[in-house]
Amino acid sequence: MLAASTLSLSVVSTAGFLLARLANRSSFCATQHGLGFGMMASAISVASAGGSTIAAEVQSNGDVTAAAAAFAGDAGSSPKRRRVSSDVTTRFPITVVEKQPRRLVVIADVHGDLGAFAETLLAAGLVDGTGNWAAGETVLVQAGDVFDRGDSDLEVEEWLWTLQEQATESGGAVYHLLGNHEIMNAMGDHSTASPKSFEPFQDLNVDLAPFGSQLDKFPDWGKPRLAAMAPGGPVSKMLASHSVAMKIGDTLLVHGGLRPVNFDPKSCRGATGMACLESLNRWTHEWLIGQGEMPKELWNRDSPVWTRFYSSPGGVELGEEAGADLQKVLDVTGTVRMIVGHTPQEAGINSALGGRLWRTDTGMTAMIGGQPEARQY
Template sequence: MPRFWTRLLAALTALFVLILVARSYNVSAQFQFSWPLAVHPDGQNEGLQIPLNTGKSADMTNAHKQGQATSIAPGTFSRKIVAVGDLHGDLGNAHKVLEMAGVVTEEGKWSGNVDFFVQTGDIIDRGDDTIKLYDWMEELRAQALEKSGNVISHLGNHEWMNVIGDWRYVPQTEIKTFGNPGARQQELMTGRIGKRWAQNYSTTSRLPLHPSLGEPNTDYDPSDKSPLSHAAVSFVHGGLSPTYPDLTPFPSKINDLGHSLLHKLQHRNPPPAPHPPNPYPGLTHDATPAEHRLYETNGPLWYRGWALESEQKVCAAVDAVLQKTGTRRMIMGHTPDFEKIVSRCGGKIVIIDTGISHAYGGVLAALSIEYTLKPLSEPSSSGAKRWTEREVVTAVYMDHRDVLAVNQREIEGSF
């Protein structure tokens, strides 16, 4: 064979091989591999496998921002929520948890990989990073809004203790970060941190899983008979007691009481001298009976019944509270379990305080809620549009994930 034809054949063969290799890479890039995988240790997840890697590809992130999950039908809505409990003055561990859960990047910036980040209170006390933590929360709040995200913040019992003047859990080293006790007190009353509490923090929240229910903290409408009427989650620091009389309308009743009481406490003139060493100041003289109930043991800041009562008792009482608040599950901090996030009654009650702060030495953990509403191709016999609604609740740890609840059903309607 002439040399020219030999060289041409070799070149064509090499080109053919390169095309095959390129095609194989393109094909493989279309598959989302999910190893390493973690399986729920109790086998309660029906074989569901969850990737340990919390990162998302650029395509996945873009689809998520548009409310669409990847690899499923067009028109599917998705929403991802991450919630974290008590931080108690530990910026380092807070950063680790939020990065682990995909809320922030390695540099501590908003990642864009979640729709809502919820913190259930008790950022203050027991550690020295009070100023740094509240500053970081505000930075994340602003960054989240730029990427169509949202940060939802709550006041815990320790925020309230400090504004009342109860400083029993304030380290002396933390006071020095403000300069002196007077500067710290002013900062929590009408200073930068105090203003943020008044503007950006609530006592409780109702977070819809689907936008047809309105913005976060839209009151539950008992007259709503839609299949999605209770497609929402409540967040609070302590708990929503079944005997607490101010649950409805939810959440505005509780939050209005909180805003009113906070204003009274922050504008006492002069503010009471901190306890200790001075006497415990208590609430203001003009606090209403309802404002006193807010701060009592049975109120949303201190209630521990969902964490401490028997399984039989709490599971018998939880549905009535969920019905009143128009929610499917209650998420709370306050009562720590230093080994795990605690799920009760099939995920209707979830307690997320795991002692994240080095003051406790507990486990680093976050809660993830992933919600999808996927349209089905065939309408119902009545011609109504059909959907598959799915909600996965997962406890996220540094080295594994535990699926706490998987709820899926088919519904009809226009959303």
């Protein structure tokens, strides 16, 4: 059942903002970063600190190849399949994968830019010329913030689900993290969503009845997205399978960051150590499927999806406090590094504290204009 009550305040507060965006649709929508206009991507790999950074180098090409069109979603044979339905199967989020993967690739904030995402997948060798999984036993982690800013956030989410299924069949895996923008959307705050990104939601046939008059202040084109992403809605149920934080082998992955306070029993309702992350993933899952309240742990200055303690300002070395905090977190989780996204890094993917921290949000969406990159180990 849709948890309509969770939308009541956020819907009203953002209605005017979205209505203003509709009136200025043509000026608001940025030109999307894509491969569909005579562009091909190649890869540059820069080795550092036990891994390497993959940069998608865009090169001019006179022909729009079938592969590029498929990546950008322009071809009739696009590899994306509609994964959203009213009876979507919700999986419980993963907290720990003990086995060290043969290859781990992390792609951070995509923000609805299907073209930039496609460039990164191609440069990392994760997909073939038809956009299907081609990386065998590789493990891919998308580090949150698929939604908002760009025009194609639902399509990116659906593509990730398709790749997840294909990777599993090949002995690999695709994992998703929740970012602050996924949380905002589930709360009813779509104030940073592109007006065009509302269009694919029209095809989902979401039941609006549970919301009563709460959606009356919104134009009809906005209502399906709001309902689909509200707790208990079909897209929110997809997000419910995403982790707030997870450990894969010797690597800790989280959108914003983790500090010692996140492992304090007072913050974990009595849990300690990795059980804190397991509990937070469970509480968030229950909220997103419409069977619980939003965890207060997601909405404070130390929230794992909101903190910028390690990532802002970008590209700089961190001080003793950050180093001490990070080491405590790594010790508690039994990991050697933490990978975060959330804060765009003008210099691209970069590290601090001797490679114990990696900042991977490059602002790849066209609205920010950063370089599409991925980090691999």
